[in-house]
Amino acid sequence: MATEKTDVVIVGVGAAGGIIAAELAKAGMKVIGLERGPRLKTSDFEPHDELRYFERQDLRPNIKTDPVTWRPNTGAHAGPMPVLNNGNQAGGGTVHYGTLSWRMHEDDFRVRTKTVERYGASAIPDDSSLVDWPVSYAELEPFYDKAEYELGVSGKAGNLQGKTIDGGNVFEAPRSREYPMPPLLVDQSAILYEAGAKKLGLHPFPSPRAIASVPYNNRPSCTYCGFCQAFGCHVGAKSSILVTKLPEADASGNFKLVTGAMVYRVNSDNAGNVTGVSYYGPGRSDNTIEADIVIVAPFIYDNTRLMLLSKTDKFPNGLANSSGHLGKHIMAHMMANVFVTFDDRYVNNFMGPSAQKHTIDDFNADNFDHAGLGFIRGAQLSIGTPNLEGGPIAASTIALPPGIPRWGAKYRDFFAKAYARHGAMVAQTENLPYPDQTIDLDPNVRDAWGLPAPRVTYDWRRPNEKARVAFVQNKLMEIGKAMGAPQVWAAPVSPAGAPGAHHEGGTRMGSDPKDSVVNKYSQTWDHPNLFLVGSSTFPTMGTGFNPTLTIQALAYMTADAIVNKYRKNPGPLI
Amino acid sequence: MTKHDEGRRAFLVALGAGAAATTALVPEAFAKDQKQHHAATDAPPANRGMPPAMQHMGGGHGAFFNDDDARTVTAFAERLMPGEPGKPGATDADVLNYIDLALAGAYADQQDFYRRGLTQLDAHCSQAYGKPFRRLTAEQQDETIAALEQGKAPAFVWPSAVAFFNTVRTHTMEGMFADPIYGGNKDFAGWRLVGFPGAQPIFTEDDMKSPKAFAREPIVGLQSRAKSKEG
Numbered sequence: 001m002a003t004e005k006t007d008v009v010i011v012g013v014g015a016a017g018g019i020i021a022a023e024l025a026k027a028g029m030k031v032i033g034l035e036r037g038p039r040l041k042t043s044d045f046e047p048h049d050e051l052r053y054f055e056r057q058d059l060r061p062n063i064k065t066d067p068v069t070w071r072p073n074t075g076a077h078a079g080p081m082p083v084l085n086n087g088n089q090a091g092g093g094t095v096h097y098g099t100l101s102w103r104m105h106e107d108d109f110r111v112r113t114k115t116v117e118r119y120g121a122s123a124i125p126d127d128s129s130l131v132d133w134p135v136s137y138a139e140l141e142p143f144y145d146k147a148e149y150e151l152g153v154s155g156k157a158g159n160l161q162g163k164t165i166d167g168g169n170v171f172e173a174p175r176s177r178e179y180p181m182p183p184l185l186v187d188q189s190a191i192l193y194e195a196g197a198k199k200l201g202l203h204p205f206p207s208p209r210a211i212a213s214v215p216y217n218n219r220p221s222c223t224y225c226g227f228c229q230a231f232g233c234h235v236g237a238k239s240s241i242l243v244t245k246l247p248e249a250d251a252s253g254n255f256k257l258v259t260g261a262m263v264y265r266v267n268s269d270n271a272g273n274v275t276g277v278s279y280y281g282p283g284r285s286d287n288t289i290e291a292d293i294v295i296v297a298p299f300i301y302d303n304t305r306l307m308l309l310s311k312t313d314k315f316p317n318g319l320a321n322s323s324g325h326l327g328k329h330i331m332a333h334m335m336a337n338v339f340v341t342f343d344d345r346y347v348n349n350f351m352g353p354s355a356q357k358h359t360i361d362d363f364n365a366d367n368f369d370h371a372g373l374g375f376i377r378g379a380q381l382s383i384g385t386p387n388l389e390g391g392p393i394a395a396s397t398i399a400l401p402p403g404i405p406r407w408g409a410k411y412r413d414f415f416a417k418a419y420a421r422h423g424a425m426v427a428q429t430e431n432l433p434y435p436d437q438t439i440d441l442d443p444n445v446r447d448a449w450g451l452p453a454p455r456v457t458y459d460w461r462r463p464n465e466k467a468r469v470a471f472v473q474n475k476l477m478e479i480g481k482a483m484g485a486p487q488v489w490a491a492p493v494s495p496a497g498a499p500g501a502h503h504e505g506g507t508r509m510g511s512d513p514k515d516s517v518v519n520k521y522s523q524t525w526d527h528p529n530l531f532l533v534g535s536s537t538f539p540t541m542g543t544g545f546n547p548t549l550t551i552q553a554l555a556y557m558t559a560d561a562i563v564n565k566y567r568k569n570p571g572p573l574i
Numbered sequence: 575m576t577k578h579d580e581g582r583r584a585f586l587v588a589l590g591a592g593a594a595a596t597t598a599l600v601p602e603a604f605a606k607d608q609k610q611h612h613a614a615t616d617a618p619p620a621n622r623g624m625p626p627a628m629q630h631m632g633g634g635h636g637a638f639f640n641d642d643d644a645r646t647v648t649a650f651a652e653r654l655m656p657g658e659p660g661k662p663g664a665t666d667a668d669v670l671n672y673i674d675l676a677l678a679g680a681y682a683d684q685q686d687f688y689r690r691g692l693t694q695l696d697a698h699c700s701q702a703y704g705k706p707f708r709r710l711t712a713e714q715q716d717e718t719i720a721a722l723e724q725g726k727a728p729a730f731v732w733p734s735a736v737a738f739f740n741t742v743r744t745h746t747m748e749g750m751f752a753d754p755i756y757g758g759n760k761d762f763a764g765w766r767l768v769g770f771p772g773a774q775p776i777f778t779e780d781d782m783k784s785p786k787a788f789a790r791e792p793i794v795g796l797q798s799r800a801k802s803k804e805g
Contacts, residue, residue, distance in 0.1 A: 047796050048773040051752035056680065064683075187782050223776040234775065345785040350770060351777040392770045396747035406723070407654040407743060408716065412661060412767070419768035420787060 002287045006032045006256075009277055009291040011263045011306070014092015015548050016533040016555040017297030018241035018249070019147075023559035025252035029567070032289055033249075034261040034279055036066075036298075037089035042243065045232030050391035054230040059096040061088045065448035068301050072459040072497040078442055081456070085501055086299035090257060091242030093299070094548065098229035098355025098388050099209040099238055101153045102380075102545035103144045103553075105365050106137040106173045111540055114366060115376055123376050125464045128432040129329050131539050134511040134520040135557075137173050143553040143560070145176055151552065152216045152239040155179040155208030169205050171361040181213045184222055189349045189423040190358035192340075193383040196483030197360050207359045207382060210239035210548075219243060222353065229355040229388035261287075262449050266294055266310040266319055266530065274319070274530045280449055292570075293529050293562065297555075300330075300536035301454035304439040304506040307532070309451065320507065320517050320524040320532065327440055329433040329508050331541045332499035334460045336379070336427040336469050338476035339386075339398060340485035341418045348420055350390035356382035356426065356546075363475055365430070365543045375467035379429035380544035381476060386424045395419055399491030425480065427472035428501070430541040431465050439506050459497035469493055502547050504538040519574045521561040522554060528572045533558055634671030634757065637678035638685065643692050644670055645708040650695075651746045653715045662763035664746055672749030672758030684741070691730075691738040695722075698729035755796045762793045762800050772800075 008024050010017045013033040025031045052058045061068075061084045071078035087093035107114045110132045115123055124130050147153075157178045158168025183206035186194070190206065197204040211228070212221045222237040236243045249255035263279040267288070276290040296303055304327040308318040318326055349357075359382040361367055370376055387394040396415065400406060404414045442455035473490050480488035494500065510516025513525035522533040533555055535547045542550060561573055635644040648670045657663025664670075677685055696706040698721070703714055710718065719739065721727045727735040749758030751765065753773070759765060765772055769787060772794040781788060793800035 046775065047794070048775075049753055049796060051748060051756055055748060055752070185779055185782050188785055224782060225773075225775055225777065227773070346787050348781075348784075348788050351782055351788075392751040392764065392768050393748060395768075396751060407719065409656050409658070412655055412663070416661065416767050416769075419770065 002285065003290060004032065004287070005290045006030045007291065008032070008293045008295060009034065009289045010295045010297055011277060012036070012092065012296070012298035012302070012534075013090050013246070013257060014087055014241060014297065014299075014534075015094050015551045017295065018091060018094075018245040019552055019555040020295055020297065020533065020559045020562075021255055022245040022249040022252070023556065024562060025249045025254040027563040027567075029254060029563075031249070031255045032291070033090075033255065033257045034263055034277070034289075035090045035257060035259045036061075036262055037087070037259065039090035039246075039257060039259050040095070040232060040242070042232070042234065042236040046234035048225065048227040048231055048234065050389070050393045053096070053227075053232075054387070054389050054391060055393050057083070057230070059087060059089060059230070059232060060084050061086060067445055067447060067453045068456060069442045069445050069453050070456045070458065070498060072457075074457060078445070078455050078457075080445065080453075081498070086301075089242075090246060090259065091240045094210070094238075094240040095232050095242050096230050097240075097548060098546070099211050099353065100356055100546035101148065101155070101208045101210045101549040102543070103173055103175070104137065104542040104545065104550055105171065105367070108365055108540075108542045109133040109135060109137050109140075111366075111377075111542075118366065119370060119376065123370070125432065125462065127434055127436070128464070129435050130432050131510065133539055133542075134509055134516075135554075140550075140553050140557065141173075141176060143556040144549065146556050147549055147552040149180045151210055151244045152181065152212055152219070153179055153208055153210050153549070154181040154184050154213035156183050156205060158205065167205060169359070169361050170203050171364070171367045179208065181216055184209060184211060184213045184353055185224065187224075187349060187352035187357060188345075188347045189383045190352075192347070192423060192483045192485075193358045193425070193479065196479045199482045200478060202360045202362045202479070204358055204360050207356050209353055211353055212237045212239065217244075224352045226350045226352060226354055226390045228353045231389075263306060264309060264449065264451055266296065266306060268310065268312055268315065268319060268527065270314055272314070272527055274527050293531070293566075295531045295533060297533045300503050300506050300534065301439060301456070303532050303534065303536040305441065305452075305454045307507070308441050315526075320526050320530060322526050323514055323517060325435075325508060325515060326517055327438050327506050328435045329505040329539070330437040330439055330456060330458055330499070331431050331433050331504045331538070332458065332460065333428045333502045333541065333544065334431055334465060334469055334494065334500045336429065336473040336476070336493050337386075337399065337491040338425045338427075338473060338480050339401070339422060339489055339491065340425070340480045340483060341401075341422045341487045343421070343486055346420050347423050349385050349423060350420075354385045354390050355388040356380070356384045356428070358383050360479075363472055364545070373467070373471060375464045375471065377430045377432065377468065378544055379427040379468070379472040380546075381425065381427050381472060381479070383423050383425045392419055395422070398424065399489075401487055401489040423483075423485070425476045427469070427476055428544045428546070429465070429468050429472055430544045431460055432462070433505060433508075433540055434462070437505075456499060456503075458499045460494065460499065461497045502535065502541075504535040504541055504547060507532040507536040508539040509537040510539060519572075520557075521573045522558045523561075523573050525572075529570065531558060531562075634668060635674040637674045639670075639674050639677070642706070642708065643688075644674070646692055646695065646706070647673060647742070649708050649715060650719065650742055651749065653712065653719055654743055654746045655750055662767050664750065666760065667750050667758050667763040668760040669746050669749030669758050671760075672752065672756055673745045675757040676745065676748070681745075687733050687738075687741065691733050691741075694727075694730045694733075694735075695738070698727045698735075701729060753796045754798060762795065765793055
């Protein structure tokens with residue numbers, strides 16, 4: 001058994017772990033990053049291949065070797081989830097993501113207080129664990145700004161230091177300065193969506209994306225090839241952690257990346273401190289790293305799983321679990337789709353950045369009056385491509401309009417005509433946290449290393465959620481009609497209750513050690529030298545917005561706290 | 575993955591050449607010369623007189639399927655995506671070859687799914703029509719596929735009729751629209767059908783601004799580029 005010593009070990013070098021690795025290494029700390037997958041290069045991503053990367057998900061965890069199981073409730077049998085959306089390589093999900101880079105609104109950070117103020121406590125479902133965040137927008141703004149500038153986000157401000165700017169998102173929280181790059185070019189679907197939404201008095205704008213719209217930090221600008229979500233960028237214009245923070249970490253001289261490393265335990269002592277991690281390396285070698293600080297930063301399943309796998313006699317319910325909240329309050333965005341086709345014009349949505357190209361924020365968060373609607377919170381409403389990707393294999397999976405069968409000559413003729421003339425709209429809705437939506441260890445299914453698989457127990461079909469999904473899907477129908485599309489139809493919404501995208505929760509952050517797992521610095525209450533970072537810490541989904549930029553801003557905040565506070569005075573930051 | 579399939583295919587073709595008396599494998603060049611659209615027949619005219627084991631389906635197979643199953647899958651896929659003049663279908667795109675290679679490679683864990691599914695399909699068709707699926711009329715094949723899609727085929731246990739239908743449909747779409755390197759989408763038949771230009775590394779601002787069909791050649795594949803439409 002090989003044993004190594006270092007200042008900091010980071011498990012998972014993705015959206016959060018990659019930022020912390022670079023920031024700590026640049027500050028002079030010795031950092032080892034452990035990554036389950038490989039480290040790929042930009043040249044690995046050309047040419048693009050829809051079968052390999054979209055259909056067979058070559059940049060995601062292999063569901064056979066790394067299964068995650070799901071069941072709708074504790075009485076049901078849990079079976080392997082067919083699709084995992086997290087990444088499986090250095091850079092994590094930022095290598096293959098759709099690059100949507102959103103800030104949350106100011107009031108999203110005090111969602112319980114604001115909801116009660118506006119609608120009364122009865123508006124919140126009795127069984128929901130909706131809470132305020134322990135961090136404010138004002139505290140996080142400098143780190144949002146840092147993420148946008150250091151990584152590289154293209155967009156248009158809608159609120160510059162309190163001044164509303166047309167053409168940007170007029171609902172956004174005040175930002176201290178403009179985006180570092182202008183928005184990407186709009187495609188035909190965005191032009192149609194913009195016109196339709198404006199006809200209805202709504203406020204469309206180009207989605208902010210972590211893609212270089214102009215050459216940026218020695219990286220070239222986007223080529224509009226259309227292969228974003230599910231694919232690596234073949235020119236390095238996507239501002240992934242792979243091409244932004246990992247080179248910074250390398251250049252520091254203080255960073256070492258170990259690929260093919262499956263961490264199976266965080267080690268701890270009887271004083272309550274963690275002492276490092278153990279992992280299986282290439283060739284199934286068994287290795288241990290001793291570290292002063294342990295940062296656990298994989299996707300949310302493995303944050304909870306690793307804490308449960310690390311139980312000891314002193315911590316029989318797993319590490320970081322004195323509150324009993326570990327593995328609870330799991331959330332996911334539920335997607336509702338509406339499709340449009342045109343007869344007399346092409347849309348060609350295989351061109352341009354593929355995911356959620358153009359957006360309205362009018363029906364997101366609490367940006368509209370929910371009085372009498374029977375639900376709280378909302379959705380990001382965007383136009384883009386089916387399954388966030390514009391190739392024909394993805395398009396062959398869409399729900400069809402009434403009267404069109406799934407096969408035969410009629411289907412063929414529909415598909416032949418509609419493929420280059422369709423638009424795909426999605427409402428990405430913010431589901432509330434509920435304590436009985438959980439991750440634990442599956443007693444029956446093990447991964448390729450013999451470790452119990454993470455088991456998700458989750459059913460989105462709550463009354464509040466169903467009412468919201470129906471409302472926003474109807475809004476998309478209205479926009480589709482306003483776009484002048486002769487054919488507009490809605491897809492059925494995940495009838496079995498399976499979780500959608502952007503899973504969050506399991507190690508929720510809070511202000512009180514009794515009802516949360518970490519503080520606002522993602523530091524565990526129970527073990528001051530153990531940090532759990534990423535969207536597992538989100539106490540609510542925040543919005544219908546994609547979570548990555550908030551994950552990244554929180555990671556910068558954690559790194560800042562470690563460098564400027566913890567290093568001088570190791571111990572609880574709060 | 576792609577290299578793996580290509581390599582496996584080259585290996586199997588070489589193996590077939592050395593053991594021709596006992597396999598149905600034929601060199602790819604030979605397969606390409608044959609007429610297509612004979613899904614419902616057992617022995618294409620060009621093959622009559624050859625020993626049964628030497629006959630082939632026109633579409634490529636031999637990495638996994640036996641001859642009868644190859645005929646069944648060819649017929650099934652063609653009903654899902656039928657070809658017409660100017661509208662290439664599953665046989666034109668060589669969907670059979672795609673599925674055959676996939677089951678010998680990336681989808682090897684689904685071999686039993688197909689074996690059992692095809693056996694159940696013929697059991698269902700024998701009960702309903704007294705013949706296996708590959709010998710039914712196109713109308714009867716359509717009735718059968720509809721019954722599977724709706725879960726109204728009691729001969730199916732595992733895989734279920736719906737699961738079998740869904741899988742064959744998914745794999746047919748992959749064979750129509752995946753890059754030709756995987757054995758289907760022959761001569762970009764599927765991409766031409768729907769107007770997808772392939773893995774274009776760049777679209778220009780003018781491309782993005784146009785509400786017209788994108789018609790610039792060539793279509794770009796992983797190892798090949800389409801000749802111009804006239805070519």
